[in-house]
Amino acid sequence: MSTLNDVVITKLSGGLGRRNPEQDMVSGLLFEGIATSKLALDKLERIASLEDAIALGITEDYDFKGQSAYYQIQQFFRMNPSGDLYIMAVAAESYSEVVEKAMEMQEKANGNIRQMAIIYSASTPFSQTLAAIAKAQVQADLAYADYMPFEIILEGKGFDFESEADSSSLADLNSENVSVVIAMDLDKLKEKNFNYTNSAAVGLALGTLSKAKVSENIAWIEKFNLTGDGFSKPGFVGGKEIKSLGDLRTLNDKRYIFTQTHTGLAGVYFNDSHTCTAGTEDFAYIENNRTINKATRLLRTALLPKLASPVLVDIDGKLPQSVSKSFEGLCRNALEGMVANQEVSAFDVYVDPKQNILATSELKVKAEITPVGTARKIKVDLGFKNPFGIDQA
Missing domain, CATH: 3.40.50 (Rossmann fold)
Structure with a gap:
């Protein structure tokens, strides 16, 4: 069936970038x-x-x-x-x-x-x-x-x-x-x-x-x-x-x-965002704490539905790759938004397949985040330069 010549405009959604409000504030x-x-x-x-x-x-x-x-x-x-x-x-x-x-x-x-x-x-x-x-x-x-x-x-x-x-x-x-x-x-x-x-x-x-x-x-x-x-x-x-x-x-x-x-x-x-601890500590600044606090909440929310869930093991009692990667994926999905929002530089998640979950009933996840740095000091080397060189002066 033929149609009349026309300019067709399709209404799209999502262009304003609106999203659920962050809870960080x-x-x-x-x-x-x-x-x-x-x-x-x-x-x-x-x-x-x-x-x-x-x-x-x-x-x-x-x-x-x-x-x-x-x-x-x-x-x-x-x-x-x-x-x-x-x-x-x-x-x-x-x-x-x-x-x-x-x-x-x-x-x-x-x-x-x-x-x-x-x-x-x-x-x-x-x-x-x-x-x-x-x-x-x-x-x-x-x-x-x-x-x-x-x-x-x-x-x-x-x-x-x-x-x-x-x-x-x-x-x-x-x-x-x-x-x-x-x-x-x-x-x-x-x-x-x-x-x-x-x-x-x-x-x-x-x-x-x-x-x-x-x-x-x-x-x-x-x-x-x-x-x-x-x-x-x-x-x-x-x-x-x-x-x-x-x-x-x-x-x-x-x-x-x-x-x-x-x-x-x-x-x-x-002047800065000090906390009441030594400046050499990992949590010496408020932004360090707010970052780790947010990651803590996100990871717990992602993993909580899996609490008390069955976990398959292989013949040796180890975690199959599909299981360890599944838990790693849950954590990665939780933290990817922080990278996209430039709240962390990078992160790594690892679930050791050799852990003995049959004996402990514990599934251990290791998560590490690389924070965003802060330019507390900016140092510049500044001096004069003679384009002819000192020997031709």
Whole structure:
């Protein structure tokens, strides 16, 4: 059957590249606070904007008397307007008591939280912040053991870099899933009716983390300029100003997270993504942890349906190639998306066919990922050149 001449247009789908939203941005803010008519203590709330927080009664007025929940939420959504934030207000008598609620909050969120900031309103010496770091690592360890890993960001409350005792190195604390922010906007401290002198800009850090890929350092200058409403003049908790590059180098070596400016470039930026452990450790930076946490979740999701499944063996009790390759394939499929998204450089998965599953009822999988590197320093050799050569001068 003949047809009329025509221009035929077929409608295609998928060209916009839309996909299911990533869970990497899902964050949490845990704080000691008071209930409102819409906000109950110990109740988890999920918000998608600052307006959602205001609807719960967390307005600017909520931040009187040392509280900073409104400010932290405002900074979170300023850095990532598409952010996804769980919040929970609790009653507590100390910073550590708030921190000890972190795993409870994660469980109420069904393990969805990938990074959590924790704040406390009362005046707190730095010694209590150090105690809170240890408590936070316990919470992170519990979460990893229950297959819901997350990173914790704490305020460096009571920090004073002029006191040797208060500027002790965080590298010695063996808390690889905890980071301490000591940055604060000096202009914010001067605002009337607020008392942010013992608060740190953890909402700023949390929002930046939620915007970043798991492999990205929040100090990436090209991508994460922090300047904006609520953060314009970098300083420290307590209202201290940055005095010298020497001070910054010292604090960086001691693995604090703060903000700084760079000569010749407008804007304010984080110094790095340190965790409270030695810089030589595998998990010395937040992006290392977020990467391994994501791989952990993906691999478990891929393998969990196979739990308690029958596994064939050959006459020698070894795994047939088809079986070992099948499990390897499940893991590879789970991790390939991370390579495509440039969250890892490469990975390798191996299932040893010689393992004795009949005796142990355990099937062992070895997975290794090659992370994405970070250019923390860029070194250039620069000098003069005489095109005629020195002998012809």
